[in-house]
Amino acid sequence: xxxxxxxxxxxxxxxxxxxxxxxxxxxxxxxxxxxxxxxxxxxxxxxxxxxxxxxxxxxxxxxxxxxxxxxxxxxxxxxxxxxxxxxxxxx
Amino acid sequence: xxxxxxxxxxxxxxxxxxxxxxxxxxxxxxxxxxxxxxxxxxxxxxxxxxxxxxxxxxxxxxxxxxxxxxxxxxxxxxxxxxxxxxxxxxxxxxxxxxxxxxxxxxxxxxxxxxxxxxxxxxxxxxxxxxxxxxxxxxxxx
Numbered sequence: 001x002x003x004x005x006x007x008x009x010x011x012x013x014x015x016x017x018x019x020x021x022x023x024x025x026x027x028x029x030x031x032x033x034x035x036x037x038x039x040x041x042x043x044x045x046x047x048x049x050x051x052x053x054x055x056x057x058x059x060x061x062x063x064x065x066x067x068x069x070x071x072x073x074x075x076x077x078x079x080x081x082x083x084x085x086x087x088x089x090x091x
Numbered sequence: 092x093x094x095x096x097x098x099x100x101x102x103x104x105x106x107x108x109x110x111x112x113x114x115x116x117x118x119x120x121x122x123x124x125x126x127x128x129x130x131x132x133x134x135x136x137x138x139x140x141x142x143x144x145x146x147x148x149x150x151x152x153x154x155x156x157x158x159x160x161x162x163x164x165x166x167x168x169x170x171x172x173x174x175x176x177x178x179x180x181x182x183x184x185x186x187x188x189x190x191x192x193x194x195x196x197x198x199x200x201x202x203x204x205x206x207x208x209x210x211x212x213x214x215x216x217x218x219x220x221x222x223x224x225x226x227x228x229x230x231x232x
Binding site: 040070 | 098099101102103104105106107108115118119121122123124137141143146148149152153156157160162163184186187204205206207208
């Protein structure tokens with residue numbers, strides 16, 4: 001439910017860009033602005049983001065793998081997941 | 092300057108390597124708002140896959156912490172897939188094509204990545220996390 005009204009000043013160029021993009025996507029300018037807010041504004045406060053980095057810094061039991069090998073591992077894991085899904089579907 | 096953060100930057104921030112300090116510096120800057128690094132749903136999925144395989148040791152929780160740091164993620168939608176399919180970069184795989192298209196359609200022209208293979212994507216500038224001058228350009232203050 002939308003209950004908050006916000007008045008924002010835009011340049012004519014910004015307004016034209018918004019209207020053009022909204023038309024291209026078949027949506028209202030308001031919906032486009034709401035979508036942009038959801039896509040851009042942090043939902044985790046700064047303290048939570050710093051805690052996340054501290055948690056990553058605290059990892060101590062991982063091992064280095066070169067970039068090209070990382071991609072291979074991701075590909076193999078995806079294939080494994082697909083295989084498991086197929087096996088479940090057959091049951 | 093907004094930039095895309097590749098999977099390896101997140102992983103290398105969490106495991107012992109020569110990349111670790113540089114990658115953590117980037118993540119610290121993102122957390123404090125001094126750098127505008129973005130992650131996509133596709134990159135988060137890769138991190139999650141890597142975590143679940145166990146082949147990088149114990150990095151349990153890395154996907155969740157990455158999400159906390161980078162949400163809202165850039166979405167991968169129909170338009171991005173269509174653009175990825177049209178990219179003319181023969182030596183780049185499907186995953187990286189999706190990343191390149193995600194960046195381009197979000198107006199992002201830079202990716203931080205240790206993967207030199209991305210240099211083939213001419214439309215996207217790769218910044219190696221170990222390059223202090225380039226890294227400094229991404230971080231304000």
